Amino acid sequence: MSAVATCPKLAVWKFSSCDGCQLSLLDCEDELLAIAEEIEIAYFPEATSGEIEGPYDVSLVEGSVTTAHDVGRIQEVRAQSALLVTIGACATAGGIQALRNFVDVGEWIPLVYASPEYVSTLETSTPIADHVPVDLELRGCPISKAQLVDTVSALLHGRRPRLATTSVCTECKARGTPCVMVAHGTPCLGPVTQAGCGAICPAYARGCYGCFGPMESPNVAALARQWRELGAGDDVMLRALRTFNANAPAFREASYDHE
Amino acid sequence: MTALPTPDADTFVIEPEGLSALVEALCHEGYRVVGPSVRDGAIVLGEIASANELPCGWTARHEAAAYRVERRDDDAVFGWAVGPHSWKQELMPSRVRLWRASSAESVEEEPPPGRPLALFGVRSCDLHAIAIQDRVFLEGRYVERDYALRRTGAFVVAVDCGEPGGTCFCASLGTGPRADAGFDLALTELVSTEHRFVVRVGSDTGREIARLLPVRAATDADLEAALAVTDEAAGRMGRRLEAGGLRDLLAGNLEHPRFAEVAERCLTCGNCTLVCPTCFCTSVEDVNDLADGSAERWRSWDSCFSTEYSYIHGGSVRRSPRARYRQWLTHKFGTWHDQFGTSGCVGCGRCITWCPVGIDVTEELAAIRAGDGEVDHAHAR
Incomplete structure (x- = not known):
């Protein structure tokens, strides 16, 4: 990957999402000042009402594609962006809203909304990469602030971003957290989930919730057998797989075994 | 410390108070003492400042994919087998900076750690593991600088294993349970009658530290009891491996x-x-x-x-x-x-x-x- 031009233009786009990942960027505080000095923040509605015309050197895209309007808009974003980086579980896997992919949306809308006629939506929530080529993905619900800053820094300086594709277990071991499955008998998605969060939940004696989606070679079937040994049956595993990254292929396909 | 008898042989006996004195002596001599304590439902390794932090009265059950800490019915300090951590976290930490540079002309190698390490409570299997890593990092054509800085001058307090776990098999590989080499001091804990530790000196540095401890001479009964601990442990390995060929x-x-x-x-x-x-x-x-x-x-x-x-x-x-x-x-x-x-x-x-x-x-x-x-x-x- 080559370094972007001097004073590059960065844009931040929102699709179907909760804005939490954009807030992670605002939450960078100290680093944000440094970022703002090095790059021109050209479009970032969550942070500023100003807007600078494209094209953009780097686009950070939050959110999933859930409407016909989204389908057209992501093409425009791609056309204006030299590098397109998706941020968060919605953009990389379809997000929590991809739970709709497992049900009949038409049946659900009247149960949720008082005036269903105003709701215009697709049958599915899909990741950005299903629609346009994506250069880099930052996983997580929300993304890791450290990964975001490191990635922006890497892109600015033409360095390879550091994005592990191994299990969350590697981060538990690196920080010295005793395994919650082995030492406490707590079901944990860590062995099948991608590292990047810093293994926060096991450090507080909780099992991993899978916010970062599937790791590079997830063996969900083998983990599910062990969960059963620990007393967590199909219903628990189904719910665990169908949360933040329900539509990530490895979690989606494995989830059918637990319906 | 007062009235310190000098160990007149390379094997002697200390009381539980002597163990506290040993941790204090190492701290006082400027070592960063790393030893076991109970945390997060496991017996883990970390810096300790006093023998009070050691897992006195604790043990752990080990099976494949299952580990639980439990109370013992005695005050044994080392009545457990190795936990999730190993000494590699100190000698080759999970993440270390090798150098930093503010420009191409100013590359600064990471300075050595401030204090030398004292590894407190190293089991025989782990002594052999350290010897293997020494071979890999120090004895080949290329020396691993960071490992060498941490390893050189590290003080090793070994502990003979009296309580092998359900997944242990050192006896099959000849790597335990009795510490045979690679230590400055080695302890065998005796709990059955009078709670005491038989101590063997393994180096001149070990002898220097031993001079700071309240010790008594070891009797034949002490030595026999110490040998019996590891003989008996060798017969209680949870696993076995046919290692030949x-x-x-x-x-x-x-x-x-x-x-x-x-x-x-x-x-x-x-x-x-x-x-x-x-x-x-x-x-x-x-x-x-x-x-x-x-x-x-x-x-x-x-x-x-x-x-x-x-x-x-x-x-x-x-x-x-x-x-x-x-x-x-x-x-x-x-x-x-x-x-x-x-x-x-x-x-x-x-x-x-x-x-x-x-x-x-x-x-x-x-x-x-x-x-x-x-x-x-x-x-x-």
């Missing part, structure tokens, strides 16, 4: 059907390699400051279970879980002999206990031995 067995069974079978169960999570006290694979990565242009190089633990680790031009060499498990097992028990002259396994059992799905190397190796010569035609090249 493993190198040739594995070399002749690279296409054994067991590898595809274990790959069905393997999570490729990397836990076995990270808890292994001899696994030494690392990667280096560069980071840079967003604003000032300075850069740093860091070294972190890596694993042969990650595809990135074997990534070369065109892709990862070991894409399938079968290939990755085979790489680990055949290296640890087979090609390690060719590379470093010993087995890479010391029988500590950590990879069995801490595998989240309980894959057991002793079971896998026994299965390969039982089916010696079988070929998995579906996967073989």
